[in-house]
Amino acid sequence: MSHKTVNHPKDNQYPLNLKLFNEFCRQKTQQNTYPLAQSISNNIPIYEGSDLRLAVDSDLTQHYKNEFSHILEAGPGVMVIKNFFDNKNDLEQMSQVFDQLLKQQGKGTGDHFAKGGANGRIWNVFEKSALYDSAAFIHYYKNPLLQMVAQSWLGPNYQVTTQLNVIYPQGKAQQPHRDFHLGFQENEEIRRYPLHMQKMSQYLTLQGGVAHVDIPLEAGPTQLLPFSHQYELGYLAWRDPDFIEYFKDHYVQLPLDKGDALFFNPALFHAGGENKTSNIDRSVNLIQVSSAFSKPMESVDLYKIIQTLYPELLALYQKDLLAGLSLDSILTASCDAYSFPTNLDTDSPIGSMAPKTVKELTHEALINKWDYSEFKDKLLAHQQKRQS
Known part of the structure; x- marks a missing residue:
């Protein structure tokens, strides 16, 4: 009986393929695939928060979850929920907490994908806001729509972490990237993980963001490349100059109103946009939800x-x-x-x-x-x- 041998992996075992990447990114989102979506814009399904609130705790909830999970895995990888917060007072109370925390600490440092100190950044604003104002925290995070979206991708018992990101007027765009887990590792480290683990990384985290101000296109809403998460070698590709150039030529953006939310697969190529205005502090509460089976990015007490x-x-x-x-x-x-x-x-x-x-x-x-x-x-x- 003959036995097959398995070759030892080599450093060049994962050759990047921009042509294949382009084939993924050229897909189109069809409205009939997501019948509960209010509309499709730039390949991104858009849902209305008031519709979701009516569906909460009803048989329709699972239908929404099914659409969300399909979007995040087999679809464009990103969606928008308009009026994610219907009570703007809850949003405003948290914005005031953010303002006070920023005054206490300054702009913050250590943005992974932008020049340090250029943007306003509060790491672990989740815990800091809870300790600063319990009432504001409770009213903000009791939003059942957050649970609906998080459970659609991660199931129950997830853990929430959040980071405030403020791009000030004339602030430059971030570099395109993928997110935690492997998006926060250097390529040398990523290569140590077999490909099936690289692909699995995206199933451990859900990325999102809540707009705390109106964000027109000129204020730099998140730059997004729908379907880019489907490219298996993306964690090794996002730093490659050819892929960066492709992203800059093909990304899309959607304006957001105060209280809207954006959710996406962490493997999606994306970047904070350039704020070309002279008077808008583009403030977004970045939401990172981790599976119960995953280590979160931040230590939260x-x-x-x-x-x-x-x-x-x-x-x-x-x-x-x-x-x-x-x-x-x-x-x-x-x-x-x-x-x-x-x-x-x-x-x-x-x-x-x-x-x-x-x-x-x-x-x-x-x-x-x-x-x-x-x-x-x-x-x-x-x-x-x-x-x-």
Whole structure:
């Protein structure tokens, strides 16, 4: 019996192919593929947030999720939701929090894909805003549309991280890129991952952004290259000069109104646009949602966040102002909703296959109306028994 041998991989095992990339990017989005979309513009499906809110907690929810997941995987890889926030006061309250945090820290540094210090950047603004203003945080992140979109791509028990990005007037565009995970690695490191792992990276994260101001085309909305996520070697290609030039010749942009949201596959080639205005600070809250099976990009102290939020959560819950999907949305965003990793010696599952999560503990606390002191004690005990 003869046996086939497997060749050892070589550094040049992944030759880039711009012609194949072009074939992917020349595809067209058909309206009949996404019947729930309000329209198609520049190959990008556009949905109306008010329609989605009517569908929340109905049989239609799954139909929307099916369309979203198809867009993100087999379709153009990007979509827009108009009026993602219908209550603009919730948006404005968070904008004021962002303004105060920017004043405290300055512009920030270390933009991965633009000149450091040129733009306004708040890393981990998710945790910082929760600790700064609990009420504003709760009203912002209880939005059930965030949960609908996140679950369509990642399933339940995801983890949210966010970063504020402000491109000031006359601010230059970012370099085109792919995003976390492998979009934040150098090519030498990417080559160490087999191709199936490179492709898998896109399934671990959902990228998004919420417009906190009106963003006309001249203010530099995100530059997008629909279908570019389908090119398997894209994590090795986005730095290549030929691919950069192709992106600059073929990207599209859509204007966004305050409260609109953009969501896309992290493997999509994209870049923050050039702000050609003299009077618009192009402010976007960048949303990065990680699968329960994935390491998120930023370290977020969810124990500290939920301990800070609990008094406000309890007050809203007792007044019947927080229930159903809104309650589930804010608890998923602000708690660790996944049981692992943990210390199974001290945090053994009782009556189920997995130990109790912080989300489950917090929900139990609200139902039983634990006061802050009792919740804090049980939260600390939960944290301690999960440590090695």
